[in-house]
Amino acid sequence: FNVTGVFMKNWDIKDETGFCKIEEDYEDAQWVCKKLEIPLVEVNFVKEYWHNIFWYVCECFYLTEQYENGYTPNPDIMCNKYIKFDYFFNFARTKLQADAIATGHYVRSSFGPYLEYFKPDTNVSLLQAIDQKKDQTFFLCQTPQQALRYSMFPLGGYLKEDVKRIAQEAGLDKVVSKKESTGICFVGKRNFQNFISEYILDKPGDFVNLDDGQVLGKHRGFHHWTVGQNIRVEGLPAPYYVYKKDVDTNNIIVVKGTHHPALYSDFIITKNPNWISSEPEFNSFTRILNCNFRFQHRDPLVPCTVHKNLTNQLIIHLSQQLRALTEGQFAVLYNGEECLGSAIISFRGPSYYSLKQEVKMDHQQNDEIRKQVA
Incomplete structure (x- = not known):
C-alpha cells in the first residue's frame, strides 16, 4: 500500500493544568511517520467536533442539553460516527484521493483486515475483535455503512500483546510504552465534573x-x-447511589446500597435504531428478534428479545436484571460475533423496587458491579 498518515486535531483547549496533550500526540505522530518513511498530513476538525459532537447532533443538543435534562449520553460513539467515519473519511477519500482508510480500532470487518474480501454489491458486517478484552465494536455501533465498506481494521485479528510486540520489532518503542488513551473522545482524560x-x-x-x-x-x-453512581456525601452511615434525576423538582433520587432493587430493571425502550449492515430479520408474525445486548463497553453480553413496534421503536426484554440502565446511553445489539447496530435508550422500564421483585445475581454479576461502582 501507499500509506499516508493523518493527524486529526479535534480539540484545542488546554486541560485544567494548562497542558494541551494534542501537541505531544502530534510530535509522536511525526516521529512514527518519519520512522516508517511515510508522509503525515494534519487536518483540523475542531469546528466540526464542537458543533456536531459537543453541541449538536441531528439538529439538537446532544451532550450538554442531554446532561441538563438528566440524560447520560455517550460522546465517544457519536465522535466515531460523525468525526472519524464522516468528516475524516470524506477528507481522506476526496482530498487525499485515498482508496480506503485504516484505523487502530480493535474490531474486524467481514471484508477482511485489508478489504481483501471486498464485494461492491454486498454490505459489510462489523465483527468483534479476536481480543475480547479490547474489542471496540461497542464504540463503532453507529458507524455508517458507506464508511465501513472502505475501512481497514488491521488490529482486529490480533491480541493487544501481539500488536505491541510487532510495534517493538518495527522499532516503535517510544509509542509502545505510552499509556493508553482514556477519557472523552479527543478531549482526553481530565476531571470531568470540572x-x-x-x-x-x-x-x-x-x-x-x-x-x-x-x-x-x-x-x-x-x-x-x-445513574448508579455513588454520591459520596460525608456523614452518611452507608453508601448511597443515584437512582434517577427528577427534572421537575431538580432533585436527584438516591437509594441505599449497591444492590438496591430500584437500580435494577430488565426492560427498556429505544429510539432511532441504526443497523450497521442491514436490518436483521425479525419474526414475520411476532416481529421479535432474539439476540444479545450490552449498554456498557466491557459488560458481558446478555441474551434478549427485541420487539419492533410500528413507530420503529425497539422494545427490549433482557434475560436477566441489569444495574443502572441509563436513558441516553446506547443499547448495542449482537448476533454471535457480529455487532448488528444500536439504538438510544429512551425509556427505562419499571425497577425491581416498583415491581416488588428481589434482585438475584451470580458471582460474575457481583464482580462486574463491584468494578462499576469502585
Whole structure:
C-alpha cells in the first residue's frame, strides 16, 4: 500500500493544568511517520467536533442539553460516527484521493483486515475483535455503512500483546510504552465534573432518599451525576447511589446500597435504531428478534428479545436484571460475533423496587458491579 498518515486535531483547549496533550500526540505522530518513511498530513476538525459532537447532533443538543435534562449520553460513539467515519473519511477519500482508510480500532470487518474480501454489491458486517478484552465494536455501533465498506481494521485479528510486540520489532518503542488513551473522545482524560461545568451552568438541588423522602445532601447539578453512581456525601452511615434525576423538582433520587432493587430493571425502550449492515430479520408474525445486548463497553453480553413496534421503536426484554440502565446511553445489539447496530435508550422500564421483585445475581454479576461502582 501507499500509506499516508493523518493527524486529526479535534480539540484545542488546554486541560485544567494548562497542558494541551494534542501537541505531544502530534510530535509522536511525526516521529512514527518519519520512522516508517511515510508522509503525515494534519487536518483540523475542531469546528466540526464542537458543533456536531459537543453541541449538536441531528439538529439538537446532544451532550450538554442531554446532561441538563438528566440524560447520560455517550460522546465517544457519536465522535466515531460523525468525526472519524464522516468528516475524516470524506477528507481522506476526496482530498487525499485515498482508496480506503485504516484505523487502530480493535474490531474486524467481514471484508477482511485489508478489504481483501471486498464485494461492491454486498454490505459489510462489523465483527468483534479476536481480543475480547479490547474489542471496540461497542464504540463503532453507529458507524455508517458507506464508511465501513472502505475501512481497514488491521488490529482486529490480533491480541493487544501481539500488536505491541510487532510495534517493538518495527522499532516503535517510544509509542509502545505510552499509556493508553482514556477519557472523552479527543478531549482526553481530565476531571470531568470540572470540565463539563465550563459549559453547563450548575443548577443545585437535593439528594433525596427514595425510601423515606429524607434530604441527604446537596448536589451541584444533574450533569455531575449518572445513574448508579455513588454520591459520596460525608456523614452518611452507608453508601448511597443515584437512582434517577427528577427534572421537575431538580432533585436527584438516591437509594441505599449497591444492590438496591430500584437500580435494577430488565426492560427498556429505544429510539432511532441504526443497523450497521442491514436490518436483521425479525419474526414475520411476532416481529421479535432474539439476540444479545450490552449498554456498557466491557459488560458481558446478555441474551434478549427485541420487539419492533410500528413507530420503529425497539422494545427490549433482557434475560436477566441489569444495574443502572441509563436513558441516553446506547443499547448495542449482537448476533454471535457480529455487532448488528444500536439504538438510544429512551425509556427505562419499571425497577425491581416498583415491581416488588428481589434482585438475584451470580458471582460474575457481583464482580462486574463491584468494578462499576469502585
